Amino acid sequence: MHLTTRQLFLSHVVLLAGSSASALxxxxxxxxxxxxxxxxxxxxxxxxxxxxxxxxxxxxxxxxxxxxxxxxxxxxxxxxxxxxxxxxxxxxxxxxxxxxxxxxxRSYAYVPTKKPNMVVLDPGHGGKDPGAVGTRKVYEKKAVLSIANRVKAHLEAKKIPVRMTRTTDVYLTLNQRSDYAAKVGADLFVSIHADSAEASSANGVETFTMTAAGCDSSNYYGQSGDKSTKRGNQYDAANAVLGFSIQSNLVKMSKRSDRGLRRARFAVLKNAPCPAALVECGFLSNPEEEALMIDPNYREAVARGISNGILGYITLVNRARK
Ligand SMILES: [Zn+2]
CATH class of the missing domain: 3.30.457.10 (Copper amine oxidase-like, N-terminal domain)
Known part of the structure; x- marks a missing residue:
């Protein structure tokens, strides 16, 4: 082992041992x-x-x-x-x-102390990528853009600056979405989607945040693959606060079944430059929920749930700062 490498290695071990010997x-x-x-x-x-x-x-x-x-x-x-x-x-x-x-x-002990000044909303899919498509031809890319626009309006009404990764029907890669969030200095990132499953009976709303390093996600038990620490993992605790605030408000406003706050290594969560969540607003593969996804009242209810969740998180940060 090269001397400098060895010295670095040793100081790293000492640091780890100092912070938590049992964790090591x-x-x-x-x-x-x-x-x-x-x-x-x-x-x-x-x-x-x-x-x-x-x-x-x-x-x-x-x-x-x-x-x-x-x-x-x-x-x-x-x-x-x-x-x-x-x-x-x-x-x-x-x-x-x-x-x-x-x-x-005990959110106050975990949320970042910086006041959130910029929320980036990410309507999923777009352009050549329709996302999920229901049997009545409801397109995920269209439904989630409408919901995101409503979330934006609710946040702006509370004087929260909002940017969107897309405002029209255009295609963006997953990296372009998180790169955009980093570029505009996002303090929060929320990706908005609709679900699809093989069984048409699957229903309800769920919110995902990044899986902790070394662990399995909630949707793939025992998955193999890269479980190393990613950029999004530095916000593990804040992600849970944000995800829980969104999921609780989403369940309350949408009145759909609660599929829970879940964990997944979705690309936009893995690469997020700030606390981040991905929301699934209902199943386009479920006929009842597909009908809801084109109902302006349901879109509004879901948008209220998401924006109340984001505002709830911001309130927790502001309270922690006092
Ligand atoms: Zn999607």
Missing amino acids: AAPASKTVSLSYIARLYSMRTSVSGKKVVMKNKWNNIEVETNSRRAWVNGVMVWLHHPCRKAGGGWAIRELDFKKGIDPIL
Whole structure:
């Protein structure tokens, strides 16, 4: 080993050991017990069917045992790893606590201190790429542009500067979208999509944020491929705050079923230069939701959900700054 490389290597190890010796020994497998979490938040614990329920006056957390599903204040949050039995009780990975549950409940300790001045909205697809197309020929690229325009209007009404990656029916590569966000100095990036699935019964709304390094995404259990740290991972905790704020408001306003805050390594999330989320506003492969996607009332409701979610995040940042 070259001397300078070796010196660098050694200082790196010392730094790591200084920050968290135990994390170095077992980075992804460290767990926290649900009883520890309940104590930390002064919550009472009970069991309801397969769920451990923890509650205090303000918040409640439900964790499904042997599952990746949890709920915070009634909104579904997918964990990177299932809740498992450990040492006589139930436990989740420390990573899911520090990059999911805790940022959602104690946002002030995790959000960036810079006031968000610029929101970039990214209507998915466009031009030669129609995105999903329903049986009644509703095009994802058109529906999401209409929703994004409505989100923009709601944010601008609150004096929040907004830019869009596209305002017309043009094709953009995925890299062009995140490059644009970086170029205009985005403080938040929200990509807007509609879903499609083989089963026409699939329905509901969901919000994705970047998967933590080394973990599997919520949509591909046990996936192979590159799980290394990406640019978007520096905002892991803030992503969870933003994603949860959007998903809770989206479920409330759209009145569709809650598919949860999920994790995926979508290109626009991987390369995001700021906290980022990708929203799926309903399934074009589901006849009922396809009809909703061309209904101006539904588009408006979804746009309200997304903009209220973004405004909720901005309020949390402003509160943390005080
Ligand atoms: Zn899409």
